Amino acid sequence: MTAFVLVGGAFTGGWVWDGVAERLREAGATAHPVTLDVDPEAGLGTHIGELTALLDRIDEPEVVLVGHDYGIHPVLGAAGLRADRVSRVVYVAAGLPSDGDPALLLVRDEAVRDRLGHDTSPLPPPRGAEWSRWGSLDGLSAEDLERLDRLAAPQPAGTLTEPLRLGDEVERVPAAAVMCTADGPGVDVVEMLVRTGPPHLRKLAGPGYAFFELAAGHWPMLSHPAELTGLLLRAAAGEGQRITLGEDQPSYERQEFLLPTPEVPHERHGRLDVYAPDAEGRRPAVLFVHGGPVDADRVPTPRDTPFYRGYARHLAALGVVGATVDHRLYALTDYARAAGDISEALRRLRAHPRVDPDRIAVWIFSGGGLLAAHWLAEPPPWLRCLALSYPVLAAPPGWETVESRFRPVDALAGAGTLPVVLVRAGREHPAFAATVEAFLAAAGKHGTDVEIVDVPDGRHGFEALDRTDASRDAVARSVRAVLDRVTGAE
Structure with a gap:
């Protein structure tokens, strides 16, 4: 017999799990939908204590703790204190x-993050369409919203501002994740971040973590109770997709550049490397x-990989200064710091004695696209x-914690005559591809000059993953498009 302890997100209680709890019981399991303390003085520690006391009262040998949204914080806190009682x-x-x-x-709502920085009163719940500021409403009916x-x-402020304290014990508890793909990234994006992103994500690779995808918005217990119940039962049984790292290094860190590149010496100026032509x-x-985000401690850093060295050397061979920068985009909350690093790199680059300061191009890749x-x-x-190149150009689901000023789709209104070269991968991650389509729609509205270089069979990072003639041609075409604009007449 398995007991499921169901903990909802902010503003909700055990009632949000009614449809799932009923189905779990029909399947022979025990369900404990939890309503946590909403006293204005309650904090995260209060909720962890409530869950810990509940675990001490449960008799079933297998206990699965399920955390939705905010609910994962007290779930992890309780699991760490009762690791011997939690099976998953x-x-x-x-x-x-x-x-x-x-x-x-x-918390995705930037206004809420700002408010709780100085106001400790309980947070009033959203109403109607305001719920979309906390997650996708995909699949919710009018009755669900009502x-x-x-x-x-109301959500007590302390539950959101009190830091979560985790010991090593919680790492002994197996975990599974239901990725709601209308609300956030799918497993493919998680795998990419595990391979190249911050080190704390690497624990997601291996047998201790399993993944499921559900085509649902932020409240699947309301919109897809039957499907979610099935996935919870499968998770309890140890099923699910696993992520494996495989090779020790991503291909872009170890493979030589797609096009022939001469050995060009470089100068290092802080975070900037400059490759000047002969x-x-x-x-x-x-x-x-x-x-990014990238791992702050990963070696080599991006500018020392064959990928970015290759691009810079290739341009130097064509008579143009190529430059690379190691910026500090280590988390989704680091875009402002990364933008400052890039501004400083551009200042240094324009001051370099081999550089024409009035003829500069900026070429941005992948998750750095928001910096545009x-x-x-x-x-x-x-x-x-x-x-x-295969950029993220709006905050995809799950990236709402990025500051609102880093939204290229919205910024297009001010682009004027600035030409844009966009390299589009035909086999892009769907969540990223949607941001590119939104960008192109906005570009059409504002009359932005966009040249698209399509790579129909290319994946995200096709230069390293798809070493084909089509990929080589795409790199050559995109380089030529950029050089035509940066070297052209006034």
Whole structure:
């Protein structure tokens, strides 16, 4: 006999699980939908204590703790204190908090994050369409929204601001995640981040973590109770997709560049590397900006990989200064810091004696695409081209914690005559591809000059993953498109 302890997100109670609890009981399991304390003075520790006391009262030998949204914080806290009583933790449309993280870090609504920075009164629940600021409403009926409005309760501020404290014991508890793909990334994006992103994500690779995808929004217990119940039962049985790292290094870190590149020496200026051509006089320059988030401690850093060295050397061979930058985009909350690093790199690059300061292009890759918003909103006259390779150009589901000013789709209104070269991968991650289509629609509305270089069979990072003639041709075409704009006449 398995007991499921069901813990909902902010503003909700055990009632949000009614449809799932009924189906779990019909399948022969025990269900404990939990309504946590909503006293204004309650904090995260209060909720952890409530769950711990409940675990002590449960007789079933197998206990599965299920946490939705905010609910994963008290679930992890209780699992760490009662690791011997918990057979599995299941994340449902939830983030991956670490020790010391308050739940506020994962709140998508920027206004709420700002408010709780200075106001400790309980947070009133959303109403109607306001629920979309907390997650996708995909699949919810009018009756579901009415029920949320009617039963929701204020959320005590301390539950969101109090840091989560986790010991090593919680790592002994197997875990599974239900990825709601209308609300956040799918398993493919998680796998990409595990391979190249912050080190705390690497624990997701291996037998201790399993993954399921559900085509649902943020409240699957309301919109898809039968499907979610089935996945919870499968998770309890140890099923699910596993992520494996395989090779020790991602291919872009170990494979030589797709096109032939000569050995070009470089100069290092802080976070900036400069590859100058063997030619006289000042030359146009292209700064290559890596994606992310990346692991702060990973070696080699992006600018030292064959991928970015290759791009910079290739341009130097063509008579243009190639430059790379190691910016500090280590988490979704680091875009402002990364933008500052890039601005400083561009200042240094324009001051370099081999660079024509009035002929600069910025070429951004992958998750760095959100950084393009600054250059689109108010392009300086010396920026002759903005290039974007398989970029993220709006906050995909689950990335709402990125500051709202990093939204290239919105920034297009100020782009004016700035030309854009966009390299589009035909086999892009769906969540990322949707942001590209939104960008192109906005570009059409504003009359932005966008040249698209399509790679129909290419994947995200096709230069390293798809070493084909089509990929080589796409790289050559995109390089030529950028050079035509950065070297062209006034």
